[in-house]
Amino acid sequence: MTSAKARSPVFVTTHWSVVLAAAANSDTDKAQEALEKLCRNYWYPLYAYVRRRGQPAQDAQDLTQAFFARLLERHWLETANRERGRFRTFLLTAMQRFLCDEWDRMRAQKRGGGAAHVPVQLDDAESRYGCDPADDCTPEQIYERQWAMTLLDTVLQRLRAEYESQGDGKLFAELHACLVGNKESLPYAELAARLETTEGAIKVAVHRLRKRYRKLLRTEIAQTLAANENVDEELHHLFAVLSGK
Amino acid sequence: MDTQRNCPSCGKPLPKGAPMGLCPECLVKGGFASGVESETNSEPRPLFVPPAVEDMARLFPQLDILEFIGKGGMGAIYKARQKQLNRVVALKILPPGIGHEPAFAERFTREARALAQLNHPSIVTLYEFGQSDGQFYFLMEFVDGMNLGQLLLKGRVSAREALAIVPQICDALQFAHDQGIVHRDIKPENILLDRRGRVKVADFGLAKLAGATEPASEGANIGLPALTESGKILGTLNYMAPEQKEHPGEADHRADIYALGVVLYQMMTGELPGKPIERPSKKVQMDVRLDEVILRALENEPARRFQNVSEIGTVLGTIAQSSAAPTVTQSNKESIDTPDESVRQFTIHDIKFNCPHCGQSLAVDAAAAGTTLACPQCRQTVGVPKPEWPADEPSSGETPAQSRRRWPAVLAVVLILLIAAGAFLWRRHGRSGTAASATSPSARLPFAPSAANPVTVSTRGLVLYFNFDSPPVNGKIPDLSGNGNDGEAVNVQWVADAQRGGALVLAPSDSHIRVPNNESLNPPKFTLYAWIKTSHTDHHWIRIFDKGLFHNSFSLSIAGDWTHWKPPTKYRGYLAFETLKTREAISHHSLADGQWHQIAASYDGQDKRLFVDGELQETTHNRPETLGNDLDLVIGGFTDPDPQHDDPHASFDGSLDDVMMFNRVLSPEEVLALYNSQKTASDTGNEP
Numbered sequence: 001m002t003s004a005k006a007r008s009p010v011f012v013t014t015h016w017s018v019v020l021a022a023a024a025n026s027d028t029d030k031a032q033e034a035l036e037k038l039c040r041n042y043w044y045p046l047y048a049y050v051r052r053r054g055q056p057a058q059d060a061q062d063l064t065q066a067f068f069a070r071l072l073e074r075h076w077l078e079t080a081n082r083e084r085g086r087f088r089t090f091l092l093t094a095m096q097r098f099l100c101d102e103w104d105r106m107r108a109q110k111r112g113g114g115a116a117h118v119p120v121q122l123d124d125a126e127s128r129y130g131c132d133p134a135d136d137c138t139p140e141q142i143y144e145r146q147w148a149m150t151l152l153d154t155v156l157q158r159l160r161a162e163y164e165s166q167g168d169g170k171l172f173a174e175l176h177a178c179l180v181g182n183k184e185s186l187p188y189a190e191l192a193a194r195l196e197t198t199e200g201a202i203k204v205a206v207h208r209l210r211k212r213y214r215k216l217l218r219t220e221i222a223q224t225l226a227a228n229e230n231v232d233e234e235l236h237h238l239f240a241v242l243s244g245k
Numbered sequence: 246m247d248t249q250r251n252c253p254s255c256g257k258p259l260p261k262g263a264p265m266g267l268c269p270e271c272l273v274k275g276g277f278a279s280g281v282e283s284e285t286n287s288e289p290r291p292l293f294v295p296p297a298v299e300d301m302a303r304l305f306p307q308l309d310i311l312e313f314i315g316k317g318g319m320g321a322i323y324k325a326r327q328k329q330l331n332r333v334v335a336l337k338i339l340p341p342g343i344g345h346e347p348a349f350a351e352r353f354t355r356e357a358r359a360l361a362q363l364n365h366p367s368i369v370t371l372y373e374f375g376q377s378d379g380q381f382y383f384l385m386e387f388v389d390g391m392n393l394g395q396l397l398l399k400g401r402v403s404a405r406e407a408l409a410i411v412p413q414i415c416d417a418l419q420f421a422h423d424q425g426i427v428h429r430d431i432k433p434e435n436i437l438l439d440r441r442g443r444v445k446v447a448d449f450g451l452a453k454l455a456g457a458t459e460p461a462s463e464g465a466n467i468g469l470p471a472l473t474e475s476g477k478i479l480g481t482l483n484y485m486a487p488e489q490k491e492h493p494g495e496a497d498h499r500a501d502i503y504a505l506g507v508v509l510y511q512m513m514t515g516e517l518p519g520k521p522i523e524r525p526s527k528k529v530q531m532d533v534r535l536d537e538v539i540l541r542a543l544e545n546e547p548a549r550r551f552q553n554v555s556e557i558g559t560v561l562g563t564i565a566q567s568s569a570a571p572t573v574t575q576s577n578k579e580s581i582d583t584p585d586e587s588v589r590q591f592t593i594h595d596i597k598f599n600c601p602h603c604g605q606s607l608a609v610d611a612a613a614a615g616t617t618l619a620c621p622q623c624r625q626t627v628g629v630p631k632p633e634w635p636a637d638e639p640s641s642g643e644t645p646a647q648s649r650r651r652w653p654a655v656l657a658v659v660l661i662l663l664i665a666a667g668a669f670l671w672r673r674h675g676r677s678g679t680a681a682s683a684t685s686p687s688a689r690l691p692f693a694p695s696a697a698n699p700v701t702v703s704t705r706g707l708v709l710y711f712n713f714d715s716p717p718v719n720g721k722i723p724d725l726s727g728n729g730n731d732g733e734a735v736n737v738q739w740v741a742d743a744q745r746g747g748a749l750v751l752a753p754s755d756s757h758i759r760v761p762n763n764e765s766l767n768p769p770k771f772t773l774y775a776w777i778k779t780s781h782t783d784h785h786w787i788r789i790f791d792k793g794l795f796h797n798s799f800s801l802s803i804a805g806d807w808t809h810w811k812p813p814t815k816y817r818g819y820l821a822f823e824t825l826k827t828r829e830a831i832s833h834h835s836l837a838d839g840q841w842h843q844i845a846a847s848y849d850g851q852d853k854r855l856f857v858d859g860e861l862q863e864t865t866h867n868r869p870e871t872l873g874n875d876l877d878l879v880i881g882g883f884t885d886p887d888p889q890h891d892d893p894h895a896s897f898d899g900s901l902d903d904v905m906m907f908n909r910v911l912s913p914e915e916v917l918a919l920y921n922s923q924k925t926a927s928d929t930g931n932e933p
Contacts, residue, residue: 128262149263152269152272176267179271180252180255180268181271182254210275213275214275214277217276218276230376232350232376236351236354238273239273239274240354242269242273243257243270243351
C-alpha cells in the first residue's frame with residue numbers, strides 16, 4: 001500500500017487526468033474531446049442504470065444525454081476533483097446526484113434544453129437494454145456489470161485493432177477464444193492445423209496474445225483508478241460483480 | 246438472438262452481450278498479475294512468523310501500530326490506531342502463504358463482505374478488509390478486556406456468570422446463523438469480554454475462509470490452498486463437533502452449537518468434556534437443568550442437538566429467571582465489571598407456559614406465539630400458546646386519554662429508549678457514559694393490545710424510542726451531540742399535545758436532534774418508524790447516518806423520487822428509502838399536511854419497504870448495504886452544506902412523535918397493528 005503522498009505525481013493519461021484537464025481548462029478542445037470520448041465509451045452502463053431505476057426508455061435517454069451535458073460543465077468536474085476515487089464510482093455517484101438534484105428541475109424545464117450537446121449515440125440503447133437479462137438485480141448491480149462488460153469490450157476491441165493494424169486480424173480471430181480458459185487445455189493442435197503452422201508456434205502466439213491482453217486490461221483498469229489504488233483489487237471487484245458475488 | 250451458450254472454460258452460461266462472445270468472468274481472471282499463466286503453481290507455504298511492529302507500520306502507513314497482541318492459526322493480530330479517525334482498532338493479518346491465487350482473493354472479498362454484514366452488539370465488528378502488499382488483512386473493532394480462555398485459566402466460572410455470558414453468545418450466533426454464516430471455530434479464545442462484561446464473539450467465518458474446501462462451482466483448476474496443507478487442523482479439536490472432524494464440508498450451524506456446548510461444559514466444570522461425557526452436575530454442584538442443556542448441545546448426532554442456538558439462549562434464560570438475576574459476580578472482578586445496565590436482552594421472554602407433557606415451565610419470545618418448539622425437558626413437541634394480554638394499567642399521573650397500555654413488565658425490559666424526567670436522550674451504556682434510567686417499568690410503549698385489536702408487536706429489537714411525552718429540561722431540547730450538524734444551534738421545539746402527550750416541532754432547514762454514537766444503530770436489518778405531521782409535504786425526512794466518514798447511512802424519506810444521492814462533503818452517501826411512486830401520488834393520496842400520519846421504513850439487507858398509515862406503499866430491491874459503526878441518529882433534516890445543491894426538500898418541516906427504531910424488520914402486520922394501536926390518539930390529535 002503506497003500512500004498518495006509518497007508517490008511522485010507522474011502525469012499519466014488516466015481517465016482521471018482527462019476529467020481533471022477538462023475541469024482545469026474546460027474550453028480546451030483537446031481535453032473536451034478526450035472527455036467526450038470517455039463518455040462515449042461508458043454511456044451504456046449509466047443508461048442501463050437509469051432504465052433499471054424504472055425510467056421509461058425516452059426519459060432514460062434524455063436523462064443520460066443531459067447527464068453527460070452536465071458532466072462537461074466545469075463545476076461538476078471540480079467536484080470530481082474533490083472526490084477522486086474510482087472513475088467507475090465517480091460516474092455512478094455523479095449520475096445518482098444528478099438524478100436526485102436535477103430530476104425535478106428537469107421535469108419542470110425542457111430536459112437538457114440549452115445544454116451542450118454530447119455526441120453520445122443512444123439510438124440502439126433500448127434494443128441493447130432489452131437484450132440484457134431481466135433478472136432481479138439492482139440498478140447499481142446492472143451498472144457495475146455493464147461497466148465491467150464495457151471495459152472488457154473496450155480492451156478486446158483495442159487488442160483486435162492492434163492485431164489488425166499489424167495484418168494479424170485473422171490470427172486474432174482464430175486465437176481470441178484462447179484468452180479464456182486453462183492454458184493447458186487449449187486446442188493447440190486443432191488451431192495449428194487450421195492456421196497451417198506448428199503447435200509450438202501457436203503456443204507462443206497464444207502466450208503473446210494473453211500477455212498483451214493482460215497488459216491492456218490492466219492499463220485500462222488503471223486508468224479508471226486514482227493513483228494509489230490497486231489494479232488487482234479492482235479486478236477482484238469486477239470479478240465479484242460479474243459472478244454475482 | 247443466440248441460444249444460451251456456456252463458457253467452455255468455467256461452464257457458466259455466457260451472458261448476452263458477452264464481449265466478443267467470451268466469458269466476462271474468465272476474461273477478468275486473465276487480468277490478474279499472476280494471471281492465467283500461473284494457474285498450476287502451488288508453492289509450499291513457509292512457516293508463519295508474524296511481522297514485527299515496525300514492518301507492519303511500513304505496510305500500513307495509515308495506522309499507528311501500537312503493539313503485537315498475539316498469533317494464532319489464522320494469522321497475527323495487532324493493536325493499532327487509525328490515524329485519521331483516532332480510533333483504536335484490531336488489525337488482523339492472515340498468514341502470507343495463503344492467498345496467492347486469484348480465487349482466494351475473490352473468496353476473501355466475498356467472505357469479508359458477508360462478515361461485514363454481521364453488525365451485532367455481540368459480534369466483533371469488521372471495519373475494513375483488503376490487501377496491502379499482498380498481505381490480506383482485516384481491521385476490526387478493538388475489544389478492551391479479556392477473552393473467555395483467559396478467564397477460564399483462573400478456573401471455572403459461576404453459573405450466574407455463565408448465564409450472563411452464554412445467552413449473549415447465543416444471540417450473536419443466532420444472528421449469524423440467520424444470515425447463513427457459521428462460525429466454525431467457537432472456543433473460549435474467540436469469546437471476548439469487554440470491561441463491562443459484554444460479550445463480543447470474534448473471528449466469524451475465518452476458519453472457513455482459511456481452510457474449508459471451495460465449492461465445486463469455482464472451477465477445479467483454481468484450488469484454494471488451505472492451512473490444512475501444513476498439517477494444521479482448522480478449528481480447535483477440543484471444540485470441534487464430530488461431523489466437523491470427519492466431513493468438514495458438511496458441518497453446518499449445529500457444529501457451532503456443539504462447540505458452544507463444550508465451552509459451557511468447560512465454564513461450569515473447569516474441564517473439557519471427556520469420553521464418555523460425564524454429567525457436569527456430577528463433577529460440581531450446579532443446577533441440573535444446565536446438565537440437560539450441555540448434554541443436548543453435545544450430542545454426537547447433529548439432529549439430536551438443539552437445532553437453533555437461540556433455543557439454548559431461551560432455556561438458559563428460563564433457568565436464569567427461575568434462579569437469581571444473572572449478573573456477573575464480583576469474584577472475577579479483574580477485568581469484568583458488573584454490567585450496570587443489562588441493555589441487550591434481545592431475547593425477551595414474553596410468553597410463559599408449562600409443557601403439557603412434563604410440566605416444565607417454559608418462556609419464549611412473543612414472536613414465537615402460535616409456533617411449536619421442542620420441550621427442553623422431555624423433548625416433546627409443544628405448541629406455544631398465544632399470549633394473554635394483561636389488563637390495561639394506566640400508570641400514576643397519566644390521564645386516561647394519555648394512557649397507552651403498558652407492555653407487561655416482563656416485556657418492557659430494557660431496550661427502550663426512555664424519555665424520563667425531561668431527558669430526551671437515553672444513551673446506550675458505555676462510551677458517553679450518561680445513561681438516563683433505562684429500565685424503568687414506567688416505560689410506555691405504544692403497543693396497545695386489546696381484544697378488538699390484538700397487537701402482536703414484540704419489543705424484540707427495539708433499540709430506540711422517543712415518545713416526546715414529557716417536556717424537555719428547561720423547555721429546550723438539548724443539543725444532543727454538542728453541536729448541530731454543522732456546528733450551528735439546533736432549531737427544534739417541543740410542544741404539549743393533549744392527545745399525543747407531546748410532540749417535537751421542527752422548523753425547516755437544518756432543524757434536527759441527534760442521538761450520537763449509538764452502538765445499536767448499526768444493524769443490517771432495521772425498521773425506522775415515526776408519526777409525522779408535515780407543514781409542507783415536501784419537507785419530511787428522518788435519517789440515520791453516521792459521521793459521514795466512510796460508511797453509508799440510512800434515511801427515511803416519504804418524499805418520493807429520492808434515491809442514492811451522495812452528498813459532496815461530509816455526508817458520504819446514504820441509502821434513502823426511495824419510492825417509485827411520485828411524490829405527488831403519495832402526498833395527495835396518502836399524506837396530508839397538518840395531519841398525523843404513521844410512516845415506517847424497513848430494510849432487511851436487500852429489500853426496502855415503505856409504509857404509510859399501516860399500508861405497505863412499495864418494496865424496493867437493493868443491493869446489500871452496511872451501516873457504519875459510529876452512527877448518529879438524526880431526527881429532522883439538514884441543509885446541504887454545498888450551496889450549489891441547497892435543497893429545501895432535504896429538511897423536515899412539521900411535527901414528530903413516537904420515533905422508534907428496531908434492529909429487526911417489522912412485518913406488515915406489525916406495522917398495521919402499531920398503526921391501529923396509535924391512530925385513535927393521533928386522529929383526534931390532528932389540529933386544524
